[in-house]
Amino acid sequence: MADARPAFSNAARIAKVERTLLLDDPDADADQCLLHQAVAHDAVLAERLGHVQLLLAERLVALVENPRAASTLARVLRELTSTRAATTRRVQELLLAAAALRSHRRLSGAGRRLAS
Amino acid sequence: MTMGARVAFGELRADSLGPGLDDTSFDVVVIPASGTPLSATVELTEKWAARGWQRALSCPTCGRAARVLRVRRTRLVCGSCAPRATPHHTLKRTDYWRRGGGSLVDQIARLVGSRGRADQRLRDLVARLEALADERCREALAQAHAAIEAFGG
Numbered sequence: 724m725a726d727a728r729p730a731f732s733n734a735a736r737i738a739k740v741e742r743t744l745l746l747d748d749p750d751a752d753a754d755q756c757l758l759h760q761a762v763a764h765d766a767v768l769a770e771r772l773g774h775v776q777l778l779l780a781e782r783l784v785a786l787v788e789n790p791r792a793a794s795t796l797a798r799v800l801r802e803l804t805s806t807r808a809a810t811t812r813r814v815q816e817l818l819l820a821a822a823a824l825r826s827h828r829r830l831s832g833a834g835r836r837l838a839s
Numbered sequence: 840m841t842m843g844a845r846v847a848f849g850e851l852r853a854d855s856l857g858p859g860l861d862d863t864s865f866d867v868v869v870i871p872a873s874g875t876p877l878s879a880t881v882e883l884t885e886k887w888a889a890r891g892w893q894r895a896l897s898c899p900t901c902g903r904a905a906r907v908l909r910v911r912r913t914r915l916v917c918g919s920c921a922p923r924a925t926p927h928h929t930l931k932r933t934d935y936w937r938r939g940g941g942s943l944v945d946q947i948a949r950l951v952g953s954r955g956r957a958d959q960r961l962r963d964l965v966a967r968l969e970a971l972a973d974e975r976c977r978e979a980l981a982q983a984h985a986a987i988e989a990f991g992g
Binding site: 727754755757758759760761764765766771772775778779782786789792795799800802803806807808809810811813816817819820821823824827 | 903934935938939940941944946947948951952955961965968969972973975976979980982983984987989990991
């Protein structure tokens, strides 16, 4: 691959995921928007990694009889899988933080309404 | 090991020995949750516990009094010899935490709940997280594409 950098400037896809997240929570404040931004970024990366993971797995299956190729491909696939797992876990943790924040805001808002 | 060996499942606990153990040592077979069962001779000792001396087990590894002995590889060990990793310790040894930005995510999660609105620190953390994610993905994808091309992709 000559230069991987352009592949990461998939701003349109990130913006689309971010918009989808905001549809669920139209009253999101600045904190939640930042979390959604980070989630969208990582979700798009996870998609890309998953796609390449599939390609790599297909090559590995095709070349499983070739020990040298299989060993190299398996090593690279392991690193890629580990990277994707970390990315997916980041998405989960960030979504969890966003959901906790949203619940907290709603509860405190309901409390204020009851008090007034 | 004699015919009268005791059997312990998971770990050997001093309070599960029960009465009728007058010797200074006894034979035991410990069957851990995973791994090979271990037979050993364990000496009894005493340990101060708030209101008096209580029966305890002498750790075969370090000799200190312990209430619980566990199997670690081929030996019985106490909590001091082999501290048990908590889920928190286990998390901090993962690839996600060390190289995958887990510590940054943790900082972000703690920060967002503590204030009313986004500030520069949160923006910086998110920017650092995105940069780290990009960097690692770029490396992994570059390796993957190189491997696919090298082997006739």
